[in-house]
Amino acid sequence: MAAATLSIEEVGELSTRVLDEVERAIVGKRDALELILLGILGDGHVLLEDYPGLAKTLIARSFAQATTLAFSRIQFTPDLMPSDVTGSSIFNQQTTEFEFRPGPIFANILLADEINRAPPKTQAALLEAMQERQVTIEGVTHPLERPFLVLATQNPIEYEGTYPLPEAQLDRFLIRLGVGYPERADEWQVLVRRMEREVDEIELTPVVDGETLLQMQSALEQVHVSEQVGFYMVDLVAATRASSRVQVGASPRGTLALMRLSRGCAALQGRDFVIPDDVKAVAVPALAHRLTLRPELWVQRVSGDDLVREALDSVPTPPAE
Numbered sequence: 001m002a003a004a005t006l007s008i009e010e011v012g013e014l015s016t017r018v019l020d021e022v023e024r025a026i027v028g029k030r031d032a033l034e035l036i037l038l039g040i041l042g043d044g045h046v047l048l049e050d051y052p053g054l055a056k057t058l059i060a061r062s063f064a065q066a067t068t069l070a071f072s073r074i075q076f077t078p079d080l081m082p083s084d085v086t087g088s089s090i091f092n093q094q095t096t097e098f099e100f101r102p103g104p105i106f107a108n109i110l111l112a113d114e115i116n117r118a119p120p121k122t123q124a125a126l127l128e129a130m131q132e133r134q135v136t137i138e139g140v141t142h143p144l145e146r147p148f149l150v151l152a153t154q155n156p157i158e159y160e161g162t163y164p165l166p167e168a169q170l171d172r173f174l175i176r177l178g179v180g181y182p183e184r185a186d187e188w189q190v191l192v193r194r195m196e197r198e199v200d201e202i203e204l205t206p207v208v209d210g211e212t213l214l215q216m217q218s219a220l221e222q223v224h225v226s227e228q229v230g231f232y233m234v235d236l237v238a239a240t241r242a243s244s245r246v247q248v249g250a251s252p253r254g255t256l257a258l259m260r261l262s263r264g265c266a267a268l269q270g271r272d273f274v275i276p277d278d279v280k281a282v283a284v285p286a287l288a289h290r291l292t293l294r295p296e297l298w299v300q301r302v303s304g305d306d307l308v309r310e311a312l313d314s315v316p317t318p319p320a321e
Contacts, residue, residue, distance in 0.1 A: 006212075006219045012270035014216060015041070017207045018066050025062040025202045026055055027193070028186030034268065035177050035285055036063065036151070041267065042260035043217050044174020045130055045150040047115075047289065052155060054179045060111040060151045065204040067213050069147065072107030076118035082125035086135045087142075100137065105129055106144065108210060112152040116162040123169060126150065130172045147213055167248070167292055174257050175282070176289040223263040224273040228318040233258045233279055239311035240291055246307060248292035257286045276317045284308045 006014075019033055026033060036059065039046040048056045057073065064071035074085060087103030104110065105126070115123065129135050130150055134143045152173070154165070170176075182190065194200070208216070225233075233255055241249025261282035262274045288304035 006215045008219060008222055008267050008272040009270050011041075011216050011219045011267045014208055014212070015268050018063075021066040021204050021207050022059070022062045024204060026059055027189045028182050029055075029059075029179055032177060032179050033059070035175060035282070038261050038264040038268070038282065039175045040067075040147070040149055040213070041217055041220060041264040042174050042257075043147065043149075044257065044260065045152070045172060047170070047173040047176040048151065048153045048179065049156050049176060050153070050178040050180065051157065054181065056153045056179060057111060057113065059179070060109060062204055063151075064109045066207050067109075068206040068209045069108035069213070070145075071109050071111070072104040073111040073113060074104050075113045076115050076122070078117060078119060080118045080122045082122050083137075085122060085125045086129070086137055089138055100140070100142070102142070105135060106142075108145065108147055108149065110148075110150050112150055114154060115152040116154045116165055119163055120166070123163065123165065127169060127172065145210075147210060147217065167290075170289050171251060171253055173289065175261060175285045177285045220260070220263045220267055222272055223266050225259060225263065226273070229262075229274050229276060229279065230259070232276055232315065232318050233262070235315045236279070236283060236308075236311050237287065239315050240287060240307060243307055243310070245294055245302065246291050247294055250287045250290040254287050254290045258283065261286050275320075280312055280317075283312055287311075 015037060019030065019037060022033055023030065036046050040063065048059070050056060060073075061071055063069075074080070083103065085103050085105050087101050087106065089098040090101050091097075092099050112126065115126075129144060129148070133146065133148050134141050136142070154162075156178075193202075237250045237252075237255045237258065240246060240254075243249065258279060259274075262278040265278040265281050266272070266274045284305050288308045291304040291307060293302065293304060293307070
């Protein structure tokens with residue numbers, strides 16, 4: 001891991017430049033882009049849950065271009081095998097030896113498109129990589145180059161022929177969010193920019209490299225979390241467990257995710273300390289996907305997002321220090 005040589009002010013400055021560059025490709029979605037960048041700065045994985053055609057692939061590729069990271073994309077399908085993700089050993093007739101051919105997972109940003117279309121065995125091939133940052137094939141462990149980020153997508157409306165992600169794998173994602181449809185003026189801007197450049201593809205200018213991104217991740221350790229704000233995070237997560245409408249609340253991994261994202265939120269604004277508003281800004285995307293709701297709530301159209309917002313309303317905000 002690279003040494004934390006950057007100041008929080010520099011992290012905020014570089015983050016703004018990265019977001020500005022990505023916004024050249026993605027119009028009017030600054031809030032969603034900030035959350036994805038928080039996932040990257042928090043050294044975590046991002047789950048994008050939204051309808052087709054909302055630039056999820058373009059977002060992943062744009063962040064890869066702006067950060068000079070190696071980008072790889074896998075289209076998950078029911079017949080996708082684990083070896084299609086991780087790679088496999090191939091017999092070389094010339095050398096009469098098996099040699100390892102790395103799969104698309106050996107990248108810095110991996111776009112796992114429609115992750116819930118692959119069978120559980122293939123989804124599980126991602127688990128070790130996401131948690132341990134390594135892949136084990138035929139007893140040999142291959143480390144993945146840092147930074148390593150899985151940006152997965154799934155369609156929230158089409159469930160036919162899908163394999164829902166199990167709770168254990170959902171919990172591996174630092175953050176889950178949707179992009180949403182653009183506003184009227186923003187969608188017109190999409191058309192204007194496309195006409196101006198006269199080609200579909202847009203080339204972005206690199207802002208940081210992999211080494212600088214690692215330093216930005218390390219710099220978040222400088223962001224202070226006071227005891228009051230820390231207990232506020234703990235109480236929020238405890239409120240999700242205490243809710244009568246939840247079968248299983250957020251785990252301590254959810255509390256850690258809340259802290260990582262809150263620190264990133266503070267750093268984006270050039271602050272070296274976390275305030276309650278940082279926690280509130282990331283609570284829903286950090287915690288909602290970690291809750292297992294009671295089955296009857298599905299009929300009532302109650303979501304994890306609603307229950308996290310209820311927790312935010314019920315848990316007292318600590319006073320300003």
